[in-house]
Amino acid sequence: MKGLILVNAYTQSEHELNQPRRIMAELAGLGVPCDLRRNNFVPAWVAGDIRSDAARGYDFCVYLDKDRYVPRLLERTGMRLFNRAQAVEACDDKMLTHIALAGIAPMPATIPAPLCYTAGAPLSEGFLGRVEDILGYPVVVKECYGSLGMGVYLAHDRAQLREIAARLQGKPHLFQKFIAESAGRDLRVIVIGGRAVGAMRRTSQGDFRSNAELGGRGEAAAPDPAVTAICERAASALGLDYCGVDLLLSADGPLVCEVNSNAFFGTFERVTDINVARAYAEHIVSTMQGV
Template identity: 50%
Template sequence: MKRGLILNNAYYETPATLYQSERLKEELLKLGVKTDVKKNDFFAAEIENGAVKGVNGYDFCIFLDKDKYAARALESAGLRLFNRREAIELCDDKALTFLALAGSGIPAPKTLPGLLCYSPEAEFQTKTAEYIAKTLGFPLIVKESYGSLGKFVYKADDMPSLIKICKELKCRPHLFQKFVSESAGKDIRAIVIGGKTVAAMKRTSNGDFRSNIGLGGKGEPYNADGELTALCEKTAALLNLDYCGIDVLFGKDGYLLCEVNSNAFFGGIESATGVNVAKAYAEHILKSIN
């Protein structure tokens, strides 16, 4: 019998993360696979004489954390991770995601990775803000590179608000992006598993420009057409993702990639669409490890 490990972050435990683990455990058990749900608090990345500890006794690990050190340690100790470590790293950092996809023909809003600053005393230069404003126009979107649930995504309406945000974010990785006005307050969330789009919903906010469910957005089933599935499936393939939630904006001339979540929660889309996402993921895992 195959055995799996479902690994969650050491610190972060919410109803959504517990639901995720329990649903995957349940669906894998129906396929005859036993799993242990654990927190990533046992230092998988302990290193001695060039070797990492890792874990033994498992055929695979569903890595629901984003801890790149633990992911690297587990992979280098021979464990197959879902998703793979590199795919998680590329998605965790929004600027890296866009760089990884650059030149691939995936349609996306114009994006400027922010300039990195290592010293809080350094002064933010107005000419930087002027370049960003000239390149993207107002309003424009600013995102912290590491963030989710819409919490670290901002809209700058004018030069003073842009400068204020830039000063606040100066020492944190971030990016600037053209505001897709046609998509204000609405977008699409699609789930891709094993290269196939298995579910899609349209999310509509209650007033905010961000449509995240966690911020009060409402989801309804969305009929994924060929243009949407092509964008999502190509994106997932380029990033080598087994599983992901892809956010897509409604652009003037078609769909535009917004972001890729390697660790997307699926509770919201399961209830909005009735699709059994956990079952589809469990089946993909079993197929991949056999």
């Protein structure tokens, strides 16, 4: 058995190569060699049928990119991807994640912003008024494709809401109820092969976003059964082999904030002492062996 580990075509930093190298080493330890490659060698294309000469000889692919086309092409050739193409797409777009999990996992109330084709046309005051009525203030505004906390904003009144909505007009975005009790803290749970392997509490001083990249500090946490059940349900509904679920801690219980198909596990491994790369490698090998 041989695997292909694909990372983004433009990956440069050693830091970003850390995670694929860890997974590769654990797979090698289980007797499964892999090639680690950037997604920049034309792994597959369409010429009448699908051509994938450069990807031939691999039994599976650990897909650590978010590009949407190559994984769909590779799956059409019969290759098994970890995670699957559709699961990566559903997680990459926060609004699609919320739609997929509606009725399956508790989440904060969320409203999609309408798509704008005509630059400069303002969003109607009627729409902003509905957002205000349903979600109240302050209200969270998020870019659907944001990550590391960088596309997440807070509006305190109609003027700020109007201003942020105008700024994001050209990008898919959403409006979401602000969970005040959870400001500056959340819970990151990693789920592999349908099982929650551990949890990390993240706390930030002075910012409502608790992302590690914005200064949030992580510490090991014991996920209670309610949290575990929500995360496992969410991962399974999205068809994920591996993910990091971010939960907000509301007065009414945990709420799914977002699901990361490509969650970094460096900080998580350090603070929890859980070998995430090995757990993922074991899941991949047992899946491929049909166990």
